[in-house]
Amino acid sequence: MPSRHSDFEPESLLPLPQAAFHILVALAQGDRHGYAIMQDVAAGTDGNLKLNPGTLYTTIRRLLEQGLVIELDERPDPEEDDERRRYYRLTAIGREVAKAEAARIQQTLAFARQAGLVQKRG
Amino acid sequence: MRPDKFYSILLRLYPAAFRDEYEREMRLAFKRRYRETDGLVKRAFLWLAILPDTFTTAAREHFDMLMHDIRYSLRTLRKSPTFTAAVVLTLALGIGATTAIFSLIHTVLLRPLPYIQSDRVVRVFETNASLNIPRFSASALNFLSWQEQSRSFEGLAAISGVAGNLTGDGEPQRVIADAVSTNFWTMTGIRLVAGRTFTAEEGKSGNDRVAIMSEGLWRQRYGGDSGIIGRTILLNSEPRIVIGIAPQDMGHTARTDLWLPYVINPAQENRGNHVITVVGRLREGVTLAQADAELNTVAERLEQEFPQSNKGWRVRLLTVKDWIVDADSRTSLYVLMAAVGLLLAAACANIAALLVTRATGRSHEFGVRLALGAGSGRLIRQLTTESLVLASIGGGFGVLIGAGAIRWLATKVPNQLPRSTNLNLDWPVLVFALVLTTTVGILFGLAPSWSARKADIQTTLRESGRSSTGAGAMLRLMLVGGQVTIATVLVVAALLLIQSFERLQKVEVGFEPDHLLTVVMNLPAAKYDTPDKGQNFFNTLLSDIRALPGVVSAGVTSSIPMGGRGYTGMSIVPIQRPADVPEQGIQAFWRWVNSEYLRTIKVPLKLGRLFDASDLQQQAIILSESLVRRLWPDGSNPLDRQVRLANGVIYTVIGVVGDIRLQALTEEPIGTMYFQPPGGWRALSVVIRTTVPPENLTPGLRDVVKRIDPHQPLFDVRTMDRIMESNAERPRVQTTLLTAFATLALLLGAVGIAGVVAYTVERRTRDLAVRLALGATRAQAMSNAARGAWIASITGLVLGLLGAWGLNRWLTSMLFEVRPDDPFTFTAVAAALMAVSFAACWLPARRAARIDPAIALKHD
Numbered sequence: 001m002p003s004r005h006s007d008f009e010p011e012s013l014l015p016l017p018q019a020a021f022h023i024l025v026a027l028a029q030g031d032r033h034g035y036a037i038m039q040d041v042a043a044g045t046d047g048n049l050k051l052n053p054g055t056l057y058t059t060i061r062r063l064l065e066q067g068l069v070i071e072l073d074e075r076p077d078p079e080e081d082d083e084r085r086r087y088y089r090l091t092a093i094g095r096e097v098a099k100a101e102a103a104r105i106q107q108t109l110a111f112a113r114q115a116g117l118v119q120k121r122g
Numbered sequence: 123m124r125p126d127k128f129y130s131i132l133l134r135l136y137p138a139a140f141r142d143e144y145e146r147e148m149r150l151a152f153k154r155r156y157r158e159t160d161g162l163v164k165r166a167f168l169w170l171a172i173l174p175d176t177f178t179t180a181a182r183e184h185f186d187m188l189m190h191d192i193r194y195s196l197r198t199l200r201k202s203p204t205f206t207a208a209v210v211l212t213l214a215l216g217i218g219a220t221t222a223i224f225s226l227i228h229t230v231l232l233r234p235l236p237y238i239q240s241d242r243v244v245r246v247f248e249t250n251a252s253l254n255i256p257r258f259s260a261s262a263l264n265f266l267s268w269q270e271q272s273r274s275f276e277g278l279a280a281i282s283g284v285a286g287n288l289t290g291d292g293e294p295q296r297v298i299a300d301a302v303s304t305n306f307w308t309m310t311g312i313r314l315v316a317g318r319t320f321t322a323e324e325g326k327s328g329n330d331r332v333a334i335m336s337e338g339l340w341r342q343r344y345g346g347d348s349g350i351i352g353r354t355i356l357l358n359s360e361p362r363i364v365i366g367i368a369p370q371d372m373g374h375t376a377r378t379d380l381w382l383p384y385v386i387n388p389a390q391e392n393r394g395n396h397v398i399t400v401v402g403r404l405r406e407g408v409t410l411a412q413a414d415a416e417l418n419t420v421a422e423r424l425e426q427e428f429p430q431s432n433k434g435w436r437v438r439l440l441t442v443k444d445w446i447v448d449a450d451s452r453t454s455l456y457v458l459m460a461a462v463g464l465l466l467a468a469a470c471a472n473i474a475a476l477l478v479t480r481a482t483g484r485s486h487e488f489g490v491r492l493a494l495g496a497g498s499g500r501l502i503r504q505l506t507t508e509s510l511v512l513a514s515i516g517g518g519f520g521v522l523i524g525a526g527a528i529r530w531l532a533t534k535v536p537n538q539l540p541r542s543t544n545l546n547l548d549w550p551v552l553v554f555a556l557v558l559t560t561t562v563g564i565l566f567g568l569a570p571s572w573s574a575r576k577a578d579i580q581t582t583l584r585e586s587g588r589s590s591t592g593a594g595a596m597l598r599l600m601l602v603g604g605q606v607t608i609a610t611v612l613v614v615a616a617l618l619l620i621q622s623f624e625r626l627q628k629v630e631v632g633f634e635p636d637h638l639l640t641v642v643m644n645l646p647a648a649k650y651d652t653p654d655k656g657q658n659f660f661n662t663l664l665s666d667i668r669a670l671p672g673v674v675s676a677g678v679t680s681s682i683p684m685g686g687r688g689y690t691g692m693s694i695v696p697i698q699r700p701a702d703v704p705e706q707g708i709q710a711f712w713r714w715v716n717s718e719y720l721r722t723i724k725v726p727l728k729l730g731r732l733f734d735a736s737d738l739q740q741q742a743i744i745l746s747e748s749l750v751r752r753l754w755p756d757g758s759n760p761l762d763r764q765v766r767l768a769n770g771v772i773y774t775v776i777g778v779v780g781d782i783r784l785q786a787l788t789e790e791p792i793g794t795m796y797f798q799p800p801g802g803w804r805a806l807s808v809v810i811r812t813t814v815p816p817e818n819l820t821p822g823l824r825d826v827v828k829r830i831d832p833h834q835p836l837f838d839v840r841t842m843d844r845i846m847e848s849n850a851e852r853p854r855v856q857t858t859l860l861t862a863f864a865t866l867a868l869l870l871g872a873v874g875i876a877g878v879v880a881y882t883v884e885r886r887t888r889d890l891a892v893r894l895a896l897g898a899t900r901a902q903a904m905s906n907a908a909r910g911a912w913i914a915s916i917t918g919l920v921l922g923l924l925g926a927w928g929l930n931r932w933l934t935s936m937l938f939e940v941r942p943d944d945p946f947t948f949t950a951v952a953a954a955l956m957a958v959s960f961a962a963c964w965l966p967a968r969r970a971a972r973i974d975p976a977i978a979l980k981h982d
Contacts, residue, residue: 034150
């Protein structure tokens, strides 16, 4: 598992799968349970990316295995008092990887912009 | 169904371990997502998104887990290299051997024949109970009558062998040609590689100067040049136009080089001359038995019409499948398959025992993993993957071993087994190996899984695999017993075959086969069109050969002993017929020989004299001993008596010689008559006795023939020793294979026994130490450690002997002068296996005697 290595390079995991990156971004804003991540991602992409439960949880499992996120103790869902939910938190390494991925995307975007493929914001 | 209920069912697609972890969360997520989606259309879209997502992510999850398990397995296997090597080697041998034998079974028995609806294609034999002839070729005139009178067949076709020399373009070459009725191709449904088949018109005399070439000859002699069609070739000095290319494998033969139209000229045929092969296609809905009955009524009619030639002659139908692959070949293949199956079972038992041992040794690891929350299902999945990984590695090496074995077999069997000329590792065999590997992997994965299933955290952690009692130990003893059973069965079979083979090697053939060189000469009729021309050729040839250095003598015969062809029988009857000789005479082999032949092969003269040159005009005949006994059962002197042969010629007996085995080593000689060629000196075999190694003479022989007729190919130059050897090839291969299987099984059995004893000693060191401390002797400790394995071996041995006794009757047809229940063999095997079992128990049990109670108990 990469997280255990001291000389871990975030770039070795790039490019991240789309779902994984979005989950990391959602968790960068604070601890979340699975459904909240789905909602955040949907909101952050203007509803363009709706993660399905299968993709969401298999990706989370992989992120856990890679040490990019950790699982917190279960807490009651604030919206549904009676349900206990699992919460996830971004690790320091997870943050590094997310940053590296964001930088990579930015670079790609800059290249596309040079070619006039990206509209400048007004 | 409620949507969340349906979703729960969908979730079962995920691996159990994943489900345990995330099922609740996923259902909650789905429920909320569903609740927030309103309207039928939107919900439909939701399903359209969720279904594929579930399928793909579940598959990926399984794949990831598999990869994880494989990596984990490889890591753990690397940690125990001895164990891994033992399993892989055992399995590779088992799977390799099984794959090789299966390729034989597939090529000979399972591969479909190239005929359309081959179950309707039959071979028609003639049979004559009163002459004691169970199956015989048909006569051409009978064939024509059947065609006319029988209603059961869509078509009947005749095949007649023709020996031929191909000349004109390049080196003269001896070819095997078959003349077939023009309807042969439509009747069998065999498709040509190129060109066309014969027209009905080409079956008539004068229009028949066409030929269909086999793919093999086409590629070998003409480099696969498609321009061959339409070209003229010279066969036996007669021109023929090539009209098509036939596949090499024609089902009943793969050796024929040229196919010609078969022209029957009824005026020149003799109804009593049985020389052609007849095949037919049954009409739709007609059974073999119906056709057999109907054709037999035709045969009865013909008997009344032609009593002279057809007395007692009936027909017998056989499906082509049963004709092409005879019962003996079938049995031999089944025996090999059974033997190799047993070997594989023994290999699996050995591996299962190793895996159980390992699982017991790893119960601590399992306990820890269970304690850490892995479900037992997850553990079983891991163990099964590990077995499959082992099986795949073993199977991979097994296929390599199998490929090597198949190549070896391909050099050995084609002359011994029908349909085996193109033996190779083709895809059905590979699929078989794959299925076998997977099945074996899953099967022997069950054994350790069974132990793991029962693993519970408390006991496994506490005992950390120290006990030797319980299911694992019992299972191991049963596996060892099973291995000994299998080894016993195989060793008995191998020992029987070895003895049979030894007797075969010692068979008296009736002449002196060493220092003999043989060659077949076949002169084309067009060039050697008078008897004198042929005779001159052979006379010059023989005198030139005799002039070669190292040659003692040389003779000619119509066919050499054990040469694999020339089943030529004819009835013979004394002119003054004794009472017990039937009116039709006695069937015996006949051989044309010249005056030198019998001296050259050194047949012992029993009475009278051998031929000399002057006998040619005198209709002199020499008979073999057993034939004399059958012709004159009263023991009267046969010399100077007259006999009449089925061809009507009367001969005078001038000598009696010893019997020769003409057809096979295993055959009891039925008697032979020798007379000089009545004129047609065209197709004869030359036999040369040498003082030098006979193969050294081949170049000289070639020069001699080239000098006399440069267009005459030399065909089949073989030493008699080589011919005898190839006659014993099939039993040799069978014996070699079975001995190899038996040796391996015995080795596996011994290793299995030793393994279980060593394991018992190791696991029960403490227990044994206590016994020793309490005053047990070393011998008692040893016997205590070995008792279980010894009892298991003896039980296995007894079962194995019983099994061998029950199964070995299948060997009867493979055995020569050895009974399948030979008491000596059984006693020897019982003694040998007891000795092996004892040694396998004793060697590791010595460690029990060396236990020092003080150290063993303190250590704890």
